[in-house]
Every structure is written in structure tokens, then in C-alpha cells.
Amino acid sequence: GENVEQHPSTLSVQEGDSAVIKCTYSDSASNYFPWYKQELGKRPQLIIDIRSNVGEKKDQRIAVTLNKTAKHFSLHITETQPEDSAVYFCAASINSGNTPLVFGKGTRLSVIA
Amino acid sequence: GAVVSQHPSWVICKSGTSVKIECRSLDFQATTMFWYRQFPKQSLMLMATSNEGSKATYEQGVEKDKFLINHASLTLSTLTVTSAHPEDSSFYICSARSQGNEQFFGPGTRLTVL
Numbered sequence: 001g002e003n004v005e006q007h008p009s010t011l012s013v014q015e016g017d018s019a020v021i022k023c024t025y026s027d028s029a030s031n032y033f034p035w036y037k038q039e040l041g042k043r044p045q046l047i048i049d050i051r052s053n054v055g056e057k058k059d060q061r062i063a064v065t066l067n068k069t070a071k072h073f074s075l076h077i078t079e080t081q082p083e084d085s086a087v088y089f090c091a092a093s094i095n096s097g098n099t100p101l102v103f104g105k106g107t108r109l110s111v112i113a
Numbered sequence: 114g115a116v117v118s119q120h121p122s123w124v125i126c127k128s129g130t131s132v133k134i135e136c137r138s139l140d141f142q143a144t145t146m147f148w149y150r151q152f153p154k155q156s157l158m159l160m161a162t163s164n165e166g167s168k169a170t171y172e173q174g175v176e177k178d179k180f181l182i183n184h185a186s187l188t189l190s191t192l193t194v195t196s197a198h199p200e201d202s203s204f205y206i207c208s209a210r211s212q213g214n215e216q217f218f219g220p221g222t223r224l225t226v227l
Binding site for chain 2: 034042043044046049095098100104
């Protein structure tokens with residue numbers, strides 16, 4: 001089955017700097033890669049996703065890149081703000097039917113003002 | 114956007130009792146819902162995949178007789194933790210898959226078993 005590795009487990013950046021979180025996956029059949037942000041005690045919120053037919057997607061300060069050959073994808077947050085502090089999870093799945101998402105272990109991002 | 118509700122948001126119960134958690138997709142139909150468990154400072158661990166009108170598919174190591182799942186309609190799935198014990202205390206989160214195949218999460222249920 002699918003296995004998703006995520007790095008780093010913790011990340012501290014100064015406000016205004018960029019943050020990058022990287023994930024690798026094992027199943028070459030996976031074609032859907034979402035990123036979730038989870039604040040303490042709350043539900044994971046989908047912040048951006050990418051499908052295998054594109055290599056990059058951007059939404060304001062957030063971007064995701066995908067390298068299918070190498071089986072890795074990354075989340076980039078630019079101009080970080082204190083409210084970006086949270087745990088971020090990457091996930092991968094075959095985007096069909098009842099195939100579940102497989103999550104990485106998460107990255108705790110701290111943005112220092 | 115797609116909204117998923119979950120009830121109750123928290124529950125405290127005595128050891129040996131059963132607890133039912135409801136997961137509803139409010140503005141879309143979900144043929145597939147997923148149940149996760151999350152321990153403090155850890156990732157989401159998939160427990161089971163719930164399919165409307167059929168039996169749930171459980172992940173390895175998850176006891177189907179202890180965690181009963183019923184997906185009675187396209188908008189409702191329930192998870193019943195039977196004979197709960199302190200080690201079952203956790204944050205239980207459901208998610209529902211939309212027609213666009215995105216997964217949206219419920220707000221979670223924090224279960225504490227005394």
C-alpha cells in the first residue's frame with residue numbers, strides 16, 4: 001500500500017520568511033495530493049491540492065509542486081505570518097471511489113513574530 | 114464549500130459503556146466516508162472506510178466488533194465505540210468525500226473514557 005513520508009517534523013521560521021515542507025510517496029498509482037492545516041484541537045482544513053496532471057499550483061501565498069518521477073511533492077508558504085502556525089499534513093491517494101487518503105506524520109510550523 | 118458535521122464534539126463516559134458518534138455531510142452526498150483516530154501530537158490514523166449501503170472496510174488492527182460503523186444514508190455515517198475503555202480515549206474524526214473527490218473533515222469528537 002501507499003506510504004507517505006513527511007519532513008521536517010518541526011519547522012520554525014521568522015515572520016516574513018518562507019517555509020517549505022516536503023513529502024514523498026511510494027505508490028506510483030497515486031494521483032491526488034492534498035495538504036491540510038490543523039490548528040490545535042480543530043479539524044484538518046484543506047488548504048491546497050494538486051493532481052498528477054500538473055506540476056505546480058499556486059494560491060496566493062501557498063504553492064505546491066509535484067515531481068511524479070521522483071514521487072515527491074512540496075508545500076511552499078511565502079511571507080509567513082504568525083497565523084500560519086499550525087500542524088500541516090500532506091496526503092496521497094488514488095483519486096477515485098473509496099480509496100482513502102494516506103497521511104504523512106505532520107509538520108509543526110511555528111512562525112516567530 | 115462542503116460542510117461536514119460531527120456530533121457530539123466531546124463525550125466523557127465510564128469504562129464499559131458504548132458511545133455513538135455521528136458524521137453528516139450537510140450540503141453534499143457522500144457515498145464514502147472515512148473514520149480516523151488521532152492521538153495527541155500524532156497524525157491521523159485511518160480506522161475504516163464507510164460505504165453507503167455496504168459493510169465498512171476496516172484497517173488492519175482495528176476491531177470491527179469494537180468499532181461498529183453504519184453508513185445508513187448518503188449523508189450519515191455513525192461510529193459506535195462499544196464497551197469503551199480508557200485506552201480508547203482519543204480524538205475521532207470523520208471525513209466525507211465530495212463528488213470532486215476532495216475529502217472534507219468533520220470537527221472531531223474528543224472521547225474520554227474514565
